[in-house]
Amino acid sequence: MDEIGVRRPPTALLALARAALQEDVGRGDITSLVTVTEEAGARARFVAREELVVSGLEAARAVFYEAGGEEISFAALAGEGERLAAGSVLAEVEGPARPSLAAERVALNLLMRLSGIATLTSRYVEAVEGTGARISDTRKTTPGLRLLEKAAVKAGGGANHRAGLDDGVLIKDNHLALAGGVTEAVRRARENSPHLLKIEVEVESLGMLEEAIEAGADAVLLDNMTLEEVGEAVGLVRKEAPGLLVEVSGGINLRTVRSYAEAGPDLVSVGALTHSAPAADVSLEVEPC
Amino acid sequence: MDEIGVRRPPTALLALARAALQEDVGRGDITSLVTVTEEAGARARFVAREELVVSGLEAARAVFYEAGGEEISFAALAGEGERLAAGSVLAEVEGPARPSLAAERVALNLLMRLSGIATLTSRYVEAVEGTGARISDTRKTTPGLRLLEKAAVKAGGGANHRAGLDDGVLIKDNHLALAGGVTEAVRRARENSPHLLKIEVEVESLGMLEEAIEAGADAVLLDNMTLEEVGEAVGLVRKEAPGLLVEVSGGINLRTVRSYAEAGPDLVSVGALTHSAPAADVSLEVEPC
Amino acid sequence: MDEIGVRRPPTALLALARAALQEDVGRGDITSLVTVTEEAGARARFVAREELVVSGLEAARAVFYEAGGEEISFAALAGEGERLAAGSVLAEVEGPARPSLAAERVALNLLMRLSGIATLTSRYVEAVEGTGARISDTRKTTPGLRLLEKAAVKAGGGANHRAGLDDGVLIKDNHLALAGGVTEAVRRARENSPHLLKIEVEVESLGMLEEAIEAGADAVLLDNMTLEEVGEAVGLVRKEAPGLLVEVSGGINLRTVRSYAEAGPDLVSVGALTHSAPAADVSLEVEPC
């Protein structure tokens, strides 16, 4: 639990909050300005209206800080990644009514989206429990929210793949087509990339997999393979290149994920974690104080 | 269809594209830099992998323009709001391979999200067809993407509610609690808000509705009422205050929306249009050229 | 009166102050740096050198906060909208001399301009006292200072018209020419604008006024009409469309404003409030401390 009090949130979160508030508030929260007095105070509670895994409370806190500075206190009553039952209180806010009301919608928009991602991720993670495979996100995130959404995946128990195009080499079908095949692409990458980045290759067949192993890839992404192919591919890797990391991806959903995980890969990556998670249902209950 | 060629996209879209690219590309698209030559060209097609309603092509175009300037051409093959069958091509891109590959993911992230919203909206719009009620969005949008998401709702046939807190007075339960009731809140709003803004009041009972009518509200939002209550409320308004706009909201979904629409309101607003629309499935197929 | 002490001003005011200081200070206040020691302190008083209505003290406070942080205290001795006699003290500042001197001119530039607007507005408001008409501003404000100038108009007793092009529909002569007349323009607006925005039409004759009433406009702007025409127009509206708001505008000055107000409109809007108000005369008297 957060101490009851006020700390300045990190600069990057404040910048996000500022842009989001500017987008929503525009030239002013007219309704609050004309119906609520400047002196009025409010106490508000974020309440889960369904079971959920929490993510985004730090972002919500930044929104209130940006809106009202040190005059609004924000107390988190749950931790990042905590699973809450319907009816639980996530956080309490207290301070002047006007900035609190102006910040409400933006804070909820962030909290609901991020908790939605954490909650969906946790379902995938549960689905593969015991298989040894980890659930990973992708770069299919909302523009502007990547780091928050990746943190939400982590809160849900998932692993994070690359944060962007600059912290890992992932050679995909399009690169292969343009580079002239797996062997040449891996050779170029080995020669030119910074020495602390691993090289992963997307393969669509056992033949390509063998070529990737041969070329010295550090990891392979089995893309859109059938379950049988995945099984064979994992077997091949474990036998021929035991240190190689194996990732599976492509159209995997909650019903099929366990089968893929049982085929033995290290990672199963799922775009839907971030591009199609429904918002978690959270409301803000306000009372005068 | 867009002319095949290059126009500079609006400044605001370019700024969004720039921030999104910076978030994804970071210090450089290393994989493309090390595997693809500077001279390589690419031709790519955005292909719908399921039936969808298009939105976001202008945003996708801005991403490619920001990444590659006038050297990348972007030809839209479908219009905003057009319904496409699975397999249809939304747009074609052609230019140097490196910036095209660097822009791919960001463009897809925008296009899939916005087309997802347009597609979901169109389902709600179809569901209420013939009832006279319009489907409206809310302020439950993604921080940073409000105007694009509201345009996607429009592309799907929906209506736009307030763009922010400054272009309409909407007195909600929290304002009522702090202002001391409907009558006083409407009076204050009438006295202090700019004269071109209408005043809408959220009501939860027939009693509050009558008070809102009496106070001279311009519109009412029936929040979380049962179907029966909505019916009665609409009847009351049509009789006593024929010019009053009636909006219904609260936990309405695709199965229930028609019943609410048939109860006679002017607008049914649905938060899920923007906060829980699954991404539309679109892929980018690249070939050397 | 403000508490003697230091609060962080709103982010938007600080951003304005920062830009203004950067414009004036550039790479440093050389004169103060070379003639005043780092340890020197200063106490300064803003003094009205003529009768004025105060506006802009919050902006002035932000300038000193931005220049000197919490080391400079700023105590407002008058309230926004208060009328002061010549010789009155508006505020007192105390802190390190160097940043105080660097901030002086920018703070005065804001305070003098905004108090000038409030003072001029108050003259118009007095001129129409008792007529029932309100004095309103326009969008003829200084680029970059709109919200502050509109607050100054309010401080002077005036009403605020639209804050921008997005919080109201105001169909002017140019739109009418392009849309093909009042009836068609209002019809299009009714169909496409967000439902919480009212529709105002600028009319130049009784014929256009009747067309606007017929078309269902929510408000009309009588532009550049003679006194007689305004009288007739108001009569027509009160009889045929009692709920319709009537605004008068066009070349109205302090000598003529009362006659127009007596003709019965709801609002008289005056561009000169913001585009031609002479600065109020305020000086800053500094002493070592």
Added chain:
Amino acid sequence: MDEIGVRRPPTALLALARAALQEDVGRGDITSLVTVTEEAGARARFVAREELVVSGLEAARAVFYEAGGEEISFAALAGEGERLAAGSVLAEVEGPARPSLAAERVALNLLMRLSGIATLTSRYVEAVEGTGARISDTRKTTPGLRLLEKAAVKAGGGANHRAGLDDGVLIKDNHLALAGGVTEAVRRARENSPHLLKIEVEVESLGMLEEAIEAGADAVLLDNMTLEEVGEAVGLVRKEAPGLLVEVSGGINLRTVRSYAEAGPDLVSVGALTHSAPAADVSLEVEPC
């Protein structure tokens, strides 16, 4: 006359235009969007409604460029600093109607203010014609518009004083109080300021003037002196320190400026040029095309 065509305005003007448009347009020019079709074109002329001296056409051009890019042409029909009779056309604009209408008010707000300053300055310049004294501006400019307003003063025939606190040393009464007098202040300045900046001292008496001459000031500002004192001071300088620049300032207006100029100073500086110039009356006449 400007060539009829389109050049990209300087970056700084575009940034100003962008901020000003964002302030005015907000989330969109709704009226134009809902009443004017996307295809409609417009031709518009800026017309002087009173005699004026032109300034600000480059700024106006930047506003249209920022709003509509290369699709809007802007042809200046008058030059910076040109005097025009009422009824003259300053510039013509042609392009798509929507962005042209959205840009109209911002362009006018800049053009009217800047031409107002140029026009007022020209009156002061005419008033002192033949005396050998130049009219100079001050730092009493609008926050955000300094460089444009100083250019307007130049357009009106005036001279520019310091652009900010960093391009000249001007020791004022407040610095003297804190530094302990003229001699010490000039000594400190001489020792510590960059060698290409001159040192000017504000003096309020002949005694201070003698001290400033003795101390080796490069220029003196005679502040709030009577006409007689100014005459004596100028005489003293011409005799004892012929290279010294003499500036006069303080409550000088159009009626008194010639007398001060005839007393022989090099410069008469007038704050009102920028802080109290009424806007020049310019209108934009639009027609479909």
Added chain:
Amino acid sequence: MDEIGVRRPPTALLALARAALQEDVGRGDITSLVTVTEEAGARARFVAREELVVSGLEAARAVFYEAGGEEISFAALAGEGERLAAGSVLAEVEGPARPSLAAERVALNLLMRLSGIATLTSRYVEAVEGTGARISDTRKTTPGLRLLEKAAVKAGGGANHRAGLDDGVLIKDNHLALAGGVTEAVRRARENSPHLLKIEVEVESLGMLEEAIEAGADAVLLDNMTLEEVGEAVGLVRKEAPGLLVEVSGGINLRTVRSYAEAGPDLVSVGALTHSAPAADVSLEVEPC
């Protein structure tokens, strides 16, 4: 060689150029404004005044583009990484004189610094020729210029280490002290870092090296070891962990670098490449045209 003509430089370079120009030009290049007419044109040549390896021409080009837009042409006459003799021409610029003169110093400041880095790097690279070791940069770069300086190292034949703290795990002495030793630190890193990042450990003794090998590090940095120790360490690695990358660092200079390289590491990293390279001597010769 660059085509003679004008292309828009990448956004990031333009932003750097804009900030640098703003820093240098401030409110205007007064000297050029007052001594050179607006119509004057200039042709200028960047000339090497000593032997050097070229880097930074793209940055110089961006400066001229930012200053003068498409009116200034910039033709590179040498390629990034090319070695030029004293007297060679690097590039030619032609366009309006005023913006060309305003851009001169900033362009030279970038070009001289970056070519200085490339030139110094090339000396280190030559010094180790044939040893199999590569020369690498560090994060000891100039704030704001990292990517350009790393490109300059590459132009000089060197390799790039991490671009920042997020694209590689490098566990240094400070991390070890806080984590409680090599084994625990590597274990934590293995468990928590994204799977495409390698893990490098800084070791100061053979004991630590053995621990790092045992813990499964992907690379080791031998810091401040003597030549003998480096030799032993390399031997140990080649025998026990053949795939492990070995980097040497710490107080290595041009006289000592070959000995270290001959001891057999994969990389020798040198902070001085970027923190202490003297500027290459380049001048800009201008003539009217």
Added chain:
Amino acid sequence: MDEIGVRRPPTALLALARAALQEDVGRGDITSLVTVTEEAGARARFVAREELVVSGLEAARAVFYEAGGEEISFAALAGEGERLAAGSVLAEVEGPARPSLAAERVALNLLMRLSGIATLTSRYVEAVEGTGARISDTRKTTPGLRLLEKAAVKAGGGANHRAGLDDGVLIKDNHLALAGGVTEAVRRARENSPHLLKIEVEVESLGMLEEAIEAGADAVLLDNMTLEEVGEAVGLVRKEAPGLLVEVSGGINLRTVRSYAEAGPDLVSVGALTHSAPAADVSLEVEPC
């Protein structure tokens, strides 16, 4: 010595620190995040590893403040411009380990560069001691760091030349070529530049010097003259134009600077102070706490 505690650094330094941290930290300091616990604290000392003159502690402080806010204390143990022996401690930092480690490299990069400049400057200053000439910097600074580097020159005992192109008129060879000679260029400058800026002319021969004196220049820059020519030039000035400031420049180094200074100029300006100063050797020693 700085008080042990925390003050908010100036806005401009914080902005610089923020940009520098963003460049280095990117999406996060992964190594610290994965190896060091959130609770861990650290105490660190900046230690001089060679004799140096201190500059940049305020900048280093801003980096830690930006990274860790008020939770990191920074105590300067030396003053700007102080000369320290090898082994001395410049400053102590204490706070949470993670942000402290993330800030380390950026703070060192600034401190080492700026102290390097101060140290080199102090050598030049010592070299000319007793000659009456001052050592001055130029505009050959690092883009983005001009004000800090000029402060470092001052810390080393040097004088600051123009801060940019707007705070002094310096007519160089290129301006002369374009303006048609010294006489015409000075005449134009005299007529058009703000009255508080002096006019300096770069001359390459005694003939040009005489022309500059005749034309009424305030200062001359003797560029690339031989020692004999400088001597003659100074003699000429002292005789014919005693108030004229004389600056010498061009290829002067530590071995030759004293001879030039003894020839009698007021200033000797040296580009190498800022473009080629090697970094001062400073390390940060961290321990858990």
